[in-house]
Amino acid sequence: xxxxxxxxxxxxxxxxxxxxxxxxxxxxxxxxxDSVTLQAAFCLGKCTNGVSVKMDDEIVCGVSExxxxxxxxxxxxxxxxx
Amino acid sequence: MATIxxxxxxxxxxxxxxxxxxxxxxxxxxxxDCYHDIPKKIVPGPKPTMRCCIYKERAIVExxxxxxxxxxxxxxxxxxxxxxxxDECPVGGYQVTESCRGCIAHRCEDVCRRGAITFDxxxxxxxxxxxxxxxxxxxxxxxxxxxxxxKRPCENACKVKAIRRNENMAASxxxxxxxxxxxxxxxxxxxxxxDKSFLLEVINLLKASEDNTKYKVYAIVAPSISSQFxxxxxxxxxxxxxxxxxxHVVEVALxxxxxxxxxxxxxxxxxxxTSSCCPAFVDYIHKQxxxxxxxxxxxxxxxxxxxxxxxxTDPEAKIVFIGPCTAKKMEAQKESVQPWVDSVLTxxxxxALIDARDIDIPSLEETALDNASYYGRIxxxxxxxxxxxxxxxxxxxxTDFDFQPVSCDGIEACxxxxxxxxxxxxxxxxxxxxxxxxxxxxxxxxxxHGEKNKNEVDKYGQEAMEKTITSAIEFTR
Numbered sequence: 001x002x003x004x005x006x007x008x009x010x011x012x013x014x015x016x017x018x019x020x021x022x023x024x025x026x027x028x029x030x031x032x033x034d035s036v037t038l039q040a041a042f043c044l045g046k047c048t049n050g051v052s053v054k055m056d057d058e059i060v061c062g063v064s065e066x067x068x069x070x071x072x073x074x075x076x077x078x079x080x081x082x
Numbered sequence: 083m084a085t086i087x088x089x090x091x092x093x094x095x096x097x098x099x100x101x102x103x104x105x106x107x108x109x110x111x112x113x114x115d116c117y118h119d120i121p122k123k124i125v126p127g128p129k130p131t132m133r134c135c136i137y138k139e140r141a142i143v144e145x146x147x148x149x150x151x152x153x154x155x156x157x158x159x160x161x162x163x164x165x166x167x168x169d170e171c172p173v174g175g176y177q178v179t180e181s182c183r184g185c186i187a188h189r190c191e192d193v194c195r196r197g198a199i200t201f202d203x204x205x206x207x208x209x210x211x212x213x214x215x216x217x218x219x220x221x222x223x224x225x226x227x228x229x230x231x232x233k234r235p236c237e238n239a240c241k242v243k244a245i246r247r248n249e250n251m252a253a254s255x256x257x258x259x260x261x262x263x264x265x266x267x268x269x270x271x272x273x274x275x276x277d278k279s280f281l282l283e284v285i286n287l288l289k290a291s292e293d294n295t296k297y298k299v300y301a302i303v304a305p306s307i308s309s310q311f312x313x314x315x316x317x318x319x320x321x322x323x324x325x326x327x328x329x330h331v332v333e334v335a336l337x338x339x340x341x342x343x344x345x346x347x348x349x350x351x352x353x354x355x356t357s358s359c360c361p362a363f364v365d366y367i368h369k370q371x372x373x374x375x376x377x378x379x380x381x382x383x384x385x386x387x388x389x390x391x392x393x394x395t396d397p398e399a400k401i402v403f404i405g406p407c408t409a410k411k412m413e414a415q416k417e418s419v420q421p422w423v424d425s426v427l428t429x430x431x432x433x434a435l436i437d438a439r440d441i442d443i444p445s446l447e448e449t450a451l452d453n454a455s456y457y458g459r460i461x462x463x464x465x466x467x468x469x470x471x472x473x474x475x476x477x478x479x480x481t482d483f484d485f486q487p488v489s490c491d492g493i494e495a496c497x498x499x500x501x502x503x504x505x506x507x508x509x510x511x512x513x514x515x516x517x518x519x520x521x522x523x524x525x526x527x528x529x530x531h532g533e534k535n536k537n538e539v540d541k542y543g544q545e546a547m548e549k550t551i552t553s554a555i556e557f558t559r
Contacts (some may be wrong), residue, residue, distance in 0.1 A: 007557055008330055009320075009450040013547055020557050040557045041395050042300065047449075049475070053202035 001076060003037045004054040005063075008043030011050035015065055016040075019051055022068035026076070036076060053081075088433060088529055093273035096132075099124050101434035103279060108285045109438055112158055113297040120147055131554040142167045146276065155280035159257045160278045161267060161412040167274035168252040171234045176553035178207045181228035187335060190220035190229065199377030204484065239269035240554045241493045259369060263362040263493065264408030264526025277408040277526065281435065283425045287400050288327040297398040298329040303451070304405030305335040306462035307533035310429050316542070317448025322436045323404070326451060332402070335454030335546075337388030337463040338470065338555045341381050346474035348379055349512055350483040356503075356513040357467055359383050360522075361413035363496055363515030371500045380408040382418065384461060385410060389422035391558055400424045404432050406462075407526030409517065428527025452547055459543035463536045464491040464521035468514045470551065477552045486510040492519035 003023060007016045020038065027036050044052040049061040055075040063071050089095050103120045107113040127132075133139045145164040148154075153162050184205035189200045191207070192259055199220060200212035207229075207362035209220070221229035236253050238244045243258035243265060253266075255274065266275045291299050301323050311319045320331050340358065349355045358379040367374050383391065389401045391536055404427045414423040427435070436443065457473050460466030468487040475485055488510035490496040496515045502508040518524035523535040548554035 005557075007453065013452050014448050017548075017553065017557055020156055034257075036264045039395060042392055045329075 001056055001079070002054075003036060003038045003076070004041035006042075006044040006046070006048070006050060006052040006054075007040040008047060008050075009021070010047040011052055012042075014050045016051045018065045019053070019063055019068045020068070022065065023072060026069060026072040030077065089430075089529055090395075091462050093111065093269075093271065094430060094529070096124075096273055097146060097276065098434050100143060101150050101431055102438045103148060103278060104150040104186060104279075105281055105285060105435050105438035108272075108282055109289075111314075113282075116146060116320045120158045132316070144197070146273075149276045150279045151282055152280065153276075153495075157257075160254060161255060161259055162276055162278060163253050163255060163265065164274050165252045166248070166467050167272055169272045169274065170247075170251040173415040174223055175211070176214065176218060176229055176231050178209055179228050179230050181226050182206045182224075183226055183228070187224070187226070192218045193223050195207060195219075218249075223278065235269045235271055236266040236362060239265040241265070241497070242370070246304045250349070259501060261362040261365040261369065261493070262409040263541060265493075268526040268531075277428070278409060279431055280411065280425045281427065281431050284402050284427055284435070287402065287425060289411060291326070291329075291400065293326070294329040295547050297376040297400055298396060299327065299400045299402065300392055300396075301328040301331045301339075302334050302385065302392070302401060302403050303331060304403070304462065305333065305338065305454070305459045305539065305542070306406045306461065306528065306535075307429065308405070308459070308492045309532070309538040310406075311433075311443070311528065312532075312538075314446075315448055316451060318443050319447045320449040320451045321446040322392045322441050322443050324433070325441050325446070326435055326439060328402070331419050331449070331451060332388060332392060333451055333454045333456035333458070334384050334405070335461060336443070336554060336558075337384035337391070337458070338467075339454050339458035340391070340558055341384050342457060342461075342467070342470035342474045343478070343551050343555055344381050345379050346471050346478055346480060348381065349471065350475065350478075350480045352377075354503075354511045356500075357515055360409070360465060360495065360516050361407070361488075362409040362517035364517075365409065365412070366493060366496065367500065370497075371504050373504055376502060377503070382422075383413060384458070386412070386419045386422050389419075393422055402427060404429065405506070406518075406522050406528040408526045419474070428525075429529050430527055432486065433529060436509055453554065454546055455548040455551050456543040456546050457551050458554060459538060459546055462522045463517050464519075465489045465514070465517075466521065466539070467536060468512070471512065471514075474551050478551055485512065487512045487514060489514045489516075491516060492524075507520060553554050 005020050046052040046061050051063045053063045055059045107116045121143040124137040124143050127136040130136050196213045198210045244256045248254040385403050402425045411426045414426045457470035468489045488499050490499050499513050
């Protein structure tokens, strides 16, 4: 699975870097280093509703430091059947 | 006229008007049909306002259009002379000034081998320019230093001595010496030296993207943008860039953060380094100090670094650099940069594009522009790169390294430092080279070159959300 966290200016100001950190922690905690690639994307086109994250082809908006783990669980863990 | 205030000089304004009209027709797909109308639009007549007659004025506008469309494809240089616009300034060479006291020694006459010096009834010297060969001997022997060497503004601006006079007395650029810094472009009072424009290339790139559906077009803007467009907020300029059809705008300052971080490690490893950010400085080393080429940092410039990074996240992306620099137009053609940067615009050209679309900047909402740290953003001014490398050394824990920077403000200062370095007598181990005085904010493609621009850059730096280089570039690693 490929996760792209938007780091466009608008999302950056809403804390994309912290979400990247959270996701890194989640990936490590679940030992998913080999199956999940985490990367940054410059703007996913949803500037007013950031932070935006793309999980494969699906864009998830409104991700925050608080709900990042829940989003990870919902979109990554459940989909990979864990 | 309010528009003029956007620029320092009327020459810039004239150049801008041509670019704007070319852009307007290009956006409307009418360039081929309409470009013959542009000279008449800009020089309506019937009275001339710049030259001897409106026909010459229009002929020069035609030449400006040619440059706006990319200039002479046979000429590899991005800086070109419009020969018919060159006024063949008569100030060239040695002239007797008011300080001549009409002495009776006449050393000037004795030393002149061409017999070019005569005296009037007050014993004051005169130089016959038909005979004078500009050797300067008379100036050397005058006890009152009354003979001055008046250089043309272009020759005076060109500190790398790349400008000469051709057989028609017009300015001529020696491409083997020219570093494309654009100093002559900004200084020529007749606007006879111009940087080639790639504005058409950018418009075509935007149009062919079909609203960023075929591929996405990113604008990457240099940190010196913070000192430009003083009549509007930076966020409004970013909105205006988006309205032109760009998908997203990214700070080159983030590339600068990445460069500073890598350069600190490279410096600590090698022990001596010159910066590689300023393309005119890098070109100058290649042309005048080949023995120091090995010491140029192997990092790409911030422009190329951020462009490469964006293309890693979006391989289909097209990237346009927007900045203060004419030399970036040359850098973008280099083999190592060309895969990452698709085209280059100056701030002057950006203004022309925005106005060609009749985008009213002061009425726009603001769009955020934030990724880089304070340190990446202050690259825009002289000394900023040095501050950033110092910070990066600290953040990397390379505190044992004895950092002795030499910040060179302008190409003359660069020359002095490089000369010393080539003879191993430079008191320092890092040369920050900026070809333009003041740094990038002194670039030839800037709209304005005000005293306050440095403060604007620092202020913009302090507004950055990321306070350290490491935190700004964390996600890029």
